[in-house]
Amino acid sequence: MSLPTRQIGGHKAALKNPNVSEEAKEHSRQAIEELEQQPETKETRAGYEEDKDEVRQNAGYKATLKNPNVSEEAKEHAKEVLEERGAI
Numbered sequence: 001m002s003l004p005t006r007q008i009g010g011h012k013a014a015l016k017n018p019n020v021s022e023e024a025k026e027h028s029r030q031a032i033e034e035l036e037q038q039p040e041t042k043e044t045r046a047g048y049e050e051d052k053d054e055v056r057q058n059a060g061y062k063a064t065l066k067n068p069n070v071s072e073e074a075k076e077h078a079k080e081v082l083e084e085r086g087a088i
Contacts, residue, residue, distance in 0.1 A: 004041040008032055058087045 011028035014020045020028075035041055061078040064070050070078075082088040 003044055004035045004038055005044050008035050008041070011035075054085070058082060058085060061087075 011032045014028040015025050061082050064078040065075055065082075079088070
Protein backbone atom coordinates (compact mmCIF):
# COMPACT_ATOMS: atom_id res chain seq x y z
CA MET A 1 0.00 0.00 0.00
CA SER A 2 1.25 3.49 -0.77
CA LEU A 3 1.97 6.13 1.83
CA PRO A 4 -1.15 7.94 3.06
CA THR A 5 0.46 11.27 2.22
CA ARG A 6 0.82 10.13 -1.40
CA GLN A 7 -2.80 9.04 -1.44
CA ILE A 8 -3.86 12.44 -0.11
CA GLY A 9 -1.80 14.10 -2.84
CA GLY A 10 -3.56 12.08 -5.50
CA HIS A 11 -6.96 13.01 -4.13
CA LYS A 12 -5.98 16.68 -3.97
CA ALA A 13 -4.93 16.50 -7.61
CA ALA A 14 -8.32 15.03 -8.48
CA LEU A 15 -10.04 17.96 -6.77
CA LYS A 16 -8.17 20.42 -9.00
CA ASN A 17 -8.65 18.46 -12.23
CA PRO A 18 -11.47 19.90 -14.38
CA ASN A 19 -11.93 16.52 -16.08
CA VAL A 20 -12.94 14.79 -12.83
CA SER A 21 -16.66 14.48 -12.13
CA GLU A 22 -18.28 16.10 -9.10
CA GLU A 23 -19.09 12.63 -7.77
CA ALA A 24 -15.41 11.64 -7.92
CA LYS A 25 -14.38 14.94 -6.34
CA GLU A 26 -16.77 14.33 -3.45
CA HIS A 27 -15.27 10.86 -3.01
CA SER A 28 -11.79 12.44 -2.91
CA ARG A 29 -12.90 14.98 -0.29
CA GLN A 30 -14.17 12.19 1.94
CA ALA A 31 -11.05 10.11 1.38
CA ILE A 32 -8.83 13.06 2.34
CA GLU A 33 -10.77 13.57 5.57
CA GLU A 34 -10.42 9.88 6.46
CA LEU A 35 -6.74 9.70 5.55
CA GLU A 36 -5.92 12.85 7.54
CA GLN A 37 -7.26 11.15 10.69
CA GLN A 38 -5.16 7.99 10.34
CA PRO A 39 -2.21 7.62 12.73
CA GLU A 40 -0.06 6.48 9.79
CA THR A 41 -0.50 9.88 8.13
CA LYS A 42 0.68 11.70 11.24
CA GLU A 43 3.61 9.32 11.65
CA THR A 44 4.64 9.76 8.02
CA ARG A 45 4.55 13.54 8.32
CA ALA A 46 6.56 13.41 11.54
CA GLY A 47 9.15 11.31 9.71
CA TYR A 48 9.40 13.94 6.97
CA GLU A 49 10.22 16.56 9.60
CA GLU A 50 12.94 14.37 11.12
CA ASP A 51 14.54 13.71 7.73
CA LYS A 52 14.98 17.36 6.79
CA ASP A 53 18.61 18.39 6.52
CA GLU A 54 19.25 21.60 8.45
CA VAL A 55 21.94 22.71 5.99
CA ARG A 56 19.44 22.54 3.12
CA GLN A 57 16.81 24.30 5.22
CA ASN A 58 19.25 27.09 6.00
CA ALA A 59 20.08 27.41 2.30
CA GLY A 60 16.39 27.86 1.57
CA TYR A 61 16.06 30.54 4.25
CA LYS A 62 19.12 32.34 2.89
CA ALA A 63 17.62 32.24 -0.60
CA THR A 64 14.45 33.75 0.84
CA LEU A 65 16.43 36.72 2.12
CA LYS A 66 17.67 37.52 -1.40
CA ASN A 67 14.49 36.80 -3.35
CA PRO A 68 12.81 40.04 -4.51
CA ASN A 69 9.46 38.21 -4.85
CA VAL A 70 9.27 37.35 -1.14
CA SER A 71 7.39 39.53 1.34
CA GLU A 72 9.24 41.47 4.02
CA GLU A 73 7.41 39.42 6.64
CA ALA A 74 8.76 36.18 5.17
CA LYS A 75 12.25 37.64 4.96
CA GLU A 76 12.09 38.68 8.61
CA HIS A 77 10.97 35.18 9.61
CA ALA A 78 13.82 33.63 7.62
CA LYS A 79 16.31 35.98 9.26
CA GLU A 80 15.02 35.09 12.73
CA VAL A 81 15.30 31.36 12.07
CA LEU A 82 18.84 31.74 10.73
CA GLU A 83 19.87 33.84 13.72
CA GLU A 84 18.41 31.26 16.15
CA ARG A 85 20.41 28.55 14.43
CA GLY A 86 23.58 30.63 14.34
CA ALA A 87 23.66 30.38 10.57
CA ILE A 88 24.16 34.09 9.95
